[in-house]
Amino acid sequence: MPDGASVKLLPELGIIGRVWTMMLALFLALKSKMTNFAKKAWKTGVDEPKKVIHCLKVGMGLSLVSLFYYTRPLYDGVGGNAMWAVMTVVVIFEYTVGGTLYKGFNRATATLLAGSLGVGVHWLACKSGNDGEPIILGIFVFILASAATFSRFLPEVKSRFDYGVTIFILTFSLVSVSGYRVDKLFDLAQQRLLTIAIGTSMCILISILVFPVWAGNDLHLLITRNLDKLAESVDGCISEYFNEGNAREEEEPTCKKSQSYKCVLNSKASEESLANLARWEPGHGRFGFRYPWKQYLEIGAAMRHCACCLEALSGCINSEIQAPDFIKKHLSEGCKKLSSNSTDVLKELSSIIMSMKRSSNIDSLLADMKNQSEPMHESTVDAPLMGVLPVVMVASLLIEIASRIEDVTDNVDDLAALADFKAAKDLSNDEPPVVDENENMKALQEV
Amino acid sequence: MPDGASVKLLPELGIIGRVWTMMLALFLALKSKMTNFAKKAWKTGVDEPKKVIHCLKVGMGLSLVSLFYYTRPLYDGVGGNAMWAVMTVVVIFEYTVGGTLYKGFNRATATLLAGSLGVGVHWLACKSGNDGEPIILGIFVFILASAATFSRFLPEVKSRFDYGVTIFILTFSLVSVSGYRVDKLFDLAQQRLLTIAIGTSMCILISILVFPVWAGNDLHLLITRNLDKLAESVDGCISEYFNEGNAREEEEPTCKKSQSYKCVLNSKASEESLANLARWEPGHGRFGFRYPWKQYLEIGAAMRHCACCLEALSGCINSEIQAPDFIKKHLSEGCKKLSSNSTDVLKELSSIIMSMKRSSNIDSLLADMKNQSEPMHESTVDAPLMGVLPVVMVASLLIEIASRIEDVTDNVDDLAALADFKAAKDLSNDEPPVVDENENMKALQEV
Numbered sequence: 001m002p003d004g005a006s007v008k009l010l011p012e013l014g015i016i017g018r019v020w021t022m023m024l025a026l027f028l029a030l031k032s033k034m035t036n037f038a039k040k041a042w043k044t045g046v047d048e049p050k051k052v053i054h055c056l057k058v059g060m061g062l063s064l065v066s067l068f069y070y071t072r073p074l075y076d077g078v079g080g081n082a083m084w085a086v087m088t089v090v091v092i093f094e095y096t097v098g099g100t101l102y103k104g105f106n107r108a109t110a111t112l113l114a115g116s117l118g119v120g121v122h123w124l125a126c127k128s129g130n131d132g133e134p135i136i137l138g139i140f141v142f143i144l145a146s147a148a149t150f151s152r153f154l155p156e157v158k159s160r161f162d163y164g165v166t167i168f169i170l171t172f173s174l175v176s177v178s179g180y181r182v183d184k185l186f187d188l189a190q191q192r193l194l195t196i197a198i199g200t201s202m203c204i205l206i207s208i209l210v211f212p213v214w215a216g217n218d219l220h221l222l223i224t225r226n227l228d229k230l231a232e233s234v235d236g237c238i239s240e241y242f243n244e245g246n247a248r249e250e251e252e253p254t255c256k257k258s259q260s261y262k263c264v265l266n267s268k269a270s271e272e273s274l275a276n277l278a279r280w281e282p283g284h285g286r287f288g289f290r291y292p293w294k295q296y297l298e299i300g301a302a303m304r305h306c307a308c309c310l311e312a313l314s315g316c317i318n319s320e321i322q323a324p325d326f327i328k329k330h331l332s333e334g335c336k337k338l339s340s341n342s343t344d345v346l347k348e349l350s351s352i353i354m355s356m357k358r359s360s361n362i363d364s365l366l367a368d369m370k371n372q373s374e375p376m377h378e379s380t381v382d383a384p385l386m387g388v389l390p391v392v393m394v395a396s397l398l399i400e401i402a403s404r405i406e407d408v409t410d411n412v413d414d415l416a417a418l419a420d421f422k423a424a425k426d427l428s429n430d431e432p433p434v435v436d437e438n439e440n441m442k443a444l445q446e447v
Numbered sequence: 448m449p450d451g452a453s454v455k456l457l458p459e460l461g462i463i464g465r466v467w468t469m470m471l472a473l474f475l476a477l478k479s480k481m482t483n484f485a486k487k488a489w490k491t492g493v494d495e496p497k498k499v500i501h502c503l504k505v506g507m508g509l510s511l512v513s514l515f516y517y518t519r520p521l522y523d524g525v526g527g528n529a530m531w532a533v534m535t536v537v538v539i540f541e542y543t544v545g546g547t548l549y550k551g552f553n554r555a556t557a558t559l560l561a562g563s564l565g566v567g568v569h570w571l572a573c574k575s576g577n578d579g580e581p582i583i584l585g586i587f588v589f590i591l592a593s594a595a596t597f598s599r600f601l602p603e604v605k606s607r608f609d610y611g612v613t614i615f616i617l618t619f620s621l622v623s624v625s626g627y628r629v630d631k632l633f634d635l636a637q638q639r640l641l642t643i644a645i646g647t648s649m650c651i652l653i654s655i656l657v658f659p660v661w662a663g664n665d666l667h668l669l670i671t672r673n674l675d676k677l678a679e680s681v682d683g684c685i686s687e688y689f690n691e692g693n694a695r696e697e698e699e700p701t702c703k704k705s706q707s708y709k710c711v712l713n714s715k716a717s718e719e720s721l722a723n724l725a726r727w728e729p730g731h732g733r734f735g736f737r738y739p740w741k742q743y744l745e746i747g748a749a750m751r752h753c754a755c756c757l758e759a760l761s762g763c764i765n766s767e768i769q770a771p772d773f774i775k776k777h778l779s780e781g782c783k784k785l786s787s788n789s790t791d792v793l794k795e796l797s798s799i800i801m802s803m804k805r806s807s808n809i810d811s812l813l814a815d816m817k818n819q820s821e822p823m824h825e826s827t828v829d830a831p832l833m834g835v836l837p838v839v840m841v842a843s844l845l846i847e848i849a850s851r852i853e854d855v856t857d858n859v860d861d862l863a864a865l866a867d868f869k870a871a872k873d874l875s876n877d878e879p880p881v882v883d884e885n886e887n888m889k890a891l892q893e894v
Contacts, residue, residue, distance in 0.1 A: 058596045308755040
């Protein structure tokens with residue numbers, strides 16, 4: 001059996017051998033998977049210590065609330081219903097203060113509303129005698145649960161009260177249905193409310209007092225960081241295109257820089273959820289109670305508009321058809337100038353938002369950008385025609401990007417007006433921003 | 448008091464009058480708000496009857512589960528813990544089958560795991576005597592809750608087991624902590640598991656058997672529809688630009704058509720969540736159990752890549768600098784041809800996915816598009832130079848869009864390979880697609 005040697009080896013191993021080999025392979029695969037997972041987890045923890053702190057806060061909240069079980073007087077005080085307090089802590093404690101407030105408010109209000117409604121319906125059902133009771137209760141549960149579920153499909157309800165509706169259905173069903181069996185219904189409703197209030201206030205206190213993570217602050221940082229990323233991208237793309245020879249050497253970092261607009265394109269969902277939660281937060285730090293968080297969404301949309309153009313630009317830069325070098329040179333200076341102007345405007349916008357102060361030189365930077373962009377069209381037309389297309393494309397897209405940056409500027413102006421940013425008195429003598437930017441940049445990764 | 452008349456009127460009204468006016472205004476404002484809300488709700492219901500059906504399903508599930516309360520033998524069977532079954536139905540019942548399965552599986556598994564762990568920890572704590580018990584329990588709750596909360600920050604856990612981790616913390620805390628007071632801990636854990644199993648299986652049965660909404664099917668329709676929208680947009684933009692005179696008359700509809708790429712740009716989040724849920728669904732309709740849902744995300748990403756270019760194109764079209772008509776005419780035919788070729792390819796791709804059959808003429812359509820796009824560069828160069836820029840821009844972006852459509856085609860090819868699409872035997876004699884497209888289009892709006 002000269003060519004069947006490998007086939008013959010298998011039976012030689014025997015069943016036990018084969019099982020052993022399989023188990024060993026399985027164990028090794030599992031081990032490498034676990035190691036990978038642990039490495040990732042460790043990296044997350046090291047990169048974003050705020051997340052680790054959040055976990056410890058949750059653990060602390062739960063340990064505190066379990067005191068209700070361990071301490072006789074507390075346990076008796078809530079009639080043995082301490083369970084609801086534990087439950088509340090588990091489901092309400094969110095990463096941001098806004099999230100915790102949103103869930104806490106929803107849970108408390110919905111429980112109160114549904115509880116009183118449930119007691120009312122129960123009273124009504126009692127009046128109708130023993131046979132009618134389950135029927136009336138069933139009809140009410142059916143109608144209210146259906147209607148409440150439907151309301152969750154409406155965007156207005158979904159964005160603010162989604163969790164509340166779930167709790168409404170839950171509490172109403174529990175109170176009205178279990179009222180059929182539990183005699184001391186009123187006590188039950190009261191105790192449930194009390195324990196939920198205890199759990200909720202504990203969560204809110206911990207999340208505000210112990211290393212708070214404000215959704216509003218995170219949104220603020222996200223937008224600032226995205227403006228910087230846009231600036232980085234514009235700069236990176238243009239210098240990558242026109243300094244191709246030099247860039248080749250350090251391709252990795254340049255490549256990364258010019259691609260950072262992708263973060264801007266992808267941050268819509270997180271911007272929206274942060275803005276949604278920021279509305280629930282009280283004034284904190286430099287942000288007042290009715291701070292115009294919604295305006296950040298407008299700025300974000302304008303930035304994505306910009307980033308889309310950058311996407312097209314980056315497609316051009318990496319396309320196979322390339323213009324000859326002498327033509328590139330012809331437009332190179334103008335494009336580099338415009339790109340550096342645009343970058344300056346974006347960076348200034350970012351520092352306006354970061355410092356929450358109007359800037360006295362944003363107007364001159366904007367004017368520079370416009371002045372640079374207007375004659376660009378002329379200069380592209382001066383270029384020799386054959387093979388000029390790719391460069392013209394890059395230049396035109398850059399001009400379009402500059403005009404979209406103006407939109408971003410308008411939106412930032414609106415924010416400055418709405419949030420009443422102070423004017424920077426003197427640039428040379430400007431006081432340093434209140435927040436340590438380095439720390440903020442770190443905090444950003446947690447968004 | 449000739450110019451102070453209006454000022455004098457207010458005090459004349461008196462406090463009661465003013466309060467009355469205010470209340471009337473408040474009532475009217477409330478009424479108009481309620482009417483608006485009701486209209487929106489009605490429109491949602493009429494447009495998307497599937498959502499109404501979902502609400503009725505939830506109502507039905509809750510009414511069914513409350514039978515456990517009304518029927519003595521059932522109630523006694525679960526030791527008076529029917530409450531957990533009601534709770535399970537409220538929190539598990541999701542709009543799609545995938546969502547319900549995801550939550551049901553997570554809830555059941557997490558309860559089982561955490562329940563056994565809780566009992567174990569409780570046994571351990573008992574061994575350490577009365578004084579040590581609460582301390583050991585507290586330490587375990589703190590460590591496990593913190594670790595579990597941390598795991599939610601890891602994307603792998605977040606996307607598949609987020610709900611399960613919450614339930615794990617909840618059950619573990621409840622079982623281990625309440626074990627300190629409740630004597631029949633084992634019975635409690637068992638009954639909780641039984642009631643959760645009852646609630647979960649009821650939800651899953653109802654959501655699969657009564658008018659099921661499959662996340663996978665919705666994703667399939669979303670992608671198909673987005674391909675159509677892209678085609679519509681390319682066509683709309685180009686014809687808007689080159690037939691501007693004619694388009695002016697019917698501006699509204701054209702404007703809408705050319706803007707429908709925006710839906711494609713914004714559908715990333717819903718695509719991802721649908722793909723996530725579709726993984727949990729068993730085979731249904733024409734989709735097997737391990738259908739490659741992830742590939743739809745690749746197609747979606749390629750489409751967004753395309754849509755970004757369309758965004759830039761639409762910016763050019765609406766820019767203030769417009770080329771003179773005679774130059775537009777020069778390029779008009781080539782652009783229109785290329786746009787109609789691109790549209791054909793996109794529509795063919797959409798029908799390939801919709802019918803789940805390979806197409807024999809996609810290759811020739813692709814070749815047409817490529818043949819049209821290659822000489823375009825030449826023809827743009829032939830154009831007279833001055834004022835040619837905006838048209839050249841439009842043409843170049845269109846070429847870029849065509850090349851990105853090729854990426855979409857590659858991704859659809861991959862899907863066809865992965866999902867093993869059948870070849871269409873004969874085009875003229877092709878059997879009609881299995882699904883009624885009209886109904887699907889309606890179903891889409893619910894996504």
